[in-house]
Amino acid sequence: MILGVDVSTSITGFAVVDKNGKIVDIGACDLRRYKSFFEKCLQMREFTLNLSEKHCIDWVERGVEHIYVEQPFTFFNSGGSSAKTMALLQRFNGVVSWMLYETFAREPNYVGATQARKKVGISVPRGIKAKKVVMEHLLTTDEDFKVEYTNHGNPKPVYFDMADALVIARAGLIIEKENIS
Numbered sequence: 001m002i003l004g005v006d007v008s009t010s011i012t013g014f015a016v017v018d019k020n021g022k023i024v025d026i027g028a029c030d031l032r033r034y035k036s037f038f039e040k041c042l043q044m045r046e047f048t049l050n051l052s053e054k055h056c057i058d059w060v061e062r063g064v065e066h067i068y069v070e071q072p073f074t075f076f077n078s079g080g081s082s083a084k085t086m087a088l089l090q091r092f093n094g095v096v097s098w099m100l101y102e103t104f105a106r107e108p109n110y111v112g113a114t115q116a117r118k119k120v121g122i123s124v125p126r127g128i129k130a131k132k133v134v135m136e137h138l139l140t141t142d143e144d145f146k147v148e149y150t151n152h153g154n155p156k157p158v159y160f161d162m163a164d165a166l167v168i169a170r171a172g173l174i175i176e177k178e179n180i181s
Contacts, residue, residue, distance in 0.1 A: 002176065003067045004169025005100065005108075006161050007093045009040055013161030014051065015169040016064065023144045026166060027051075028158040037088070041095050048099045067100050068172030069093065070164065071110040109172065113164070116171035131160045138163050 001024060006013040010032050016024040029047040031040045072089045097108045117124060122137050124130045135155055138145040145166065147159040 001064045002169045002172045003064045003100075003104070003106075004165045004167070004172055005067065005069045005096065006164035006168055007069060007072070007089070007096045008161060009037075009088060009092050011158050011161040012044060012047075012096065013158070013163070013165035015162060015166040017166070017169045017173055019173070021170050021173055023142075023166065026145075026162050028161050028165075030158055037092070040092065044096055045099055048096075048103050052103045064104060064106065066172055066176055067104060067106045067108040068111050068116075068168050068175075069097055069100070069108045070116070070168050071112045109175070111168060111171050111175065113167075116167050119171040119174045120167055122167065131164065134163050134167055135160060138166065142166075 001019070002017050004015045004017070008031075011028050011030050013026075013028045015026045018024050029044055031043055034040045034043055072086070072093045100106070100108050111119075113130065117130065117134065122134060124133045135147070139147065145163070147155045150156055
């Protein structure tokens with residue numbers, strides 16, 4: 001199985017897929033109410049440990065073979081994140097990567113969001129938000145991917161991060177199959 005993680009200081013999504021890409025588990029750690037970097041780290045650590053306890057036998061002993069984490073942006077684009085935000089995300093990604101390594105005894109691999117979407121066949125037209133395209137793709141192509149909606153009919157925010165994590169996991173699965181060939 002492959003564990004895919006979409007790291008963010010607001011909501012970190014995760015997805016586990018089997019050798020056929022089918023969803024085994026999916027969820028998110030909502031960190032929006034925690035203001036301090038270290039509070040976020042502590043919450044993420046608790047989440048990671050609970051995730052490990054929940055699936056310890058299946059994942060550690062005979063389940064998760066690979067962990068894939070979305071690589072954070074390393075370049076600036078107009079209208080994008082500031083240097084301060086990018087540095088914070090890089091730091092948090094490193095902490096979460098270490099937690100995953102320590103908890104699951106697996107070194108994480110990294111894949112860029114654009115590369116992951118391309119691997120799973122998702123094309124994002126210029127000027128359209130990638131998260132929206134990913135969500136629409138999964139809702140129309142994956143009967144196992146379900147979302148909850150707000151009172152205004154929009155998907156709740158955690159589902160966008162879960163969708164991104166699912167794309168990362170499935171891209172990881174494809175990469176692993178390519179490495180075997």
